[in-house]
Amino acid sequence: MEAKAHRSTSRPRAPSRPTTPLRPSSRSSFREAHGYSHNISSAEYNQPAINALEPQFAELADSMADLEANFMHLQLMHESLTRFSESFASFLYGMNMNAFCVDFPEAPITDSFKRAKQAEAQKDAEIEPTRPDDGEMTFL
Template sequence: MPTTQTPHRTPLKRVSQGSFFALSRSGAFPDAPHGLGFLEPALSEFVDETEALQANVEGMKNLSDSLATFNESFASWLYIMNMNALTTDWTQAPTNASFVMAKRRAEQDALNAMEALKAKRREAEAAAADRTAMTEVTDAEITFAGNTTTNTSGQTSKFGTAPKKKLGKPKLTAKEKKQRSLEIEKIISCLPLEFRGSDPNLRRCMEMVIEGLMSSSSGAVKLTDLITPPDLTQARVNKCLIALVNRKVVRKDNSTGTVLYHWQGIP
């Protein structure tokens, strides 16, 4: 009799040994579900994760479609702008002639400014010459009046006594004028900003007030002595005197019943 041979069998892996039933009913998991019931929670979680993955992939696809639409629209806009720049003539754009005209206009403005400055300087020199001539004429009239009113014997002349005229300010030499200008500039540099050039009119008024105080023979003046309309009004003179008193360049004295301002200089 032919001998029966046992068919060849592949040995099972360790995990595959036994049945799922035996694995589910093992002693390690005594309360595990019956049969293949333990696969249901895992498959349910796998389905949820798969749906989330599908939603994320769809979101990425929508984002890609939006970016593609924007890129196409933006590229079209750039292309249109480029074509517009190449095909449109800008008639108002500056040319070489425009720059030449601008340079000539700037040179003409500079020349006009120089002419105006020269004209102003000539007017100032003419005004100074007129003031000098008036001072010389006044001094000559005073000298002539003094010679004709009295003779050597002390008797009055036949023309009678001439009315006394107010003596003008003593005439300063060029060196004295320069020294006084430097002293005035030094005093103004110690005053607030509005007197140092922020307001040119106020600076000029301050210079006139300081010069009036320095030219006083008695060393003390009243406020009304410094008023010279229309430049030196009472309000401007008062403002300048207040600044000088605060800086202690001028001393205010009202002990005699009359307000007097005494010149002291920079302490």
């Protein structure tokens, strides 16, 4: 006999659906938070509660304008760097193609360095015996 755990099928749930319904915000919370009276017809209530948030929204608008200007400068910098990168890559590609297409016969090879060392050693060997090694000679 197989023992299977059966789930209740009386209330199917969709996995992406929220379990709590969303409530609309109430206007009374704005009034109470900013010290406005509960009674709209009261003499203490002079302006809507949203006006109390005006400085914060003005600061937010200024900050968003600054952010937009900074992103525009960043976009200009990005375009400049892209142009430079493309130009420099083209230059490097041209140098690479030049190296493949052009032969440089004057360029030194490993044998050239060996020959230079041998010539230097030979020159040093020739200079040594020509020095006078006379003990009788006096310098004035």
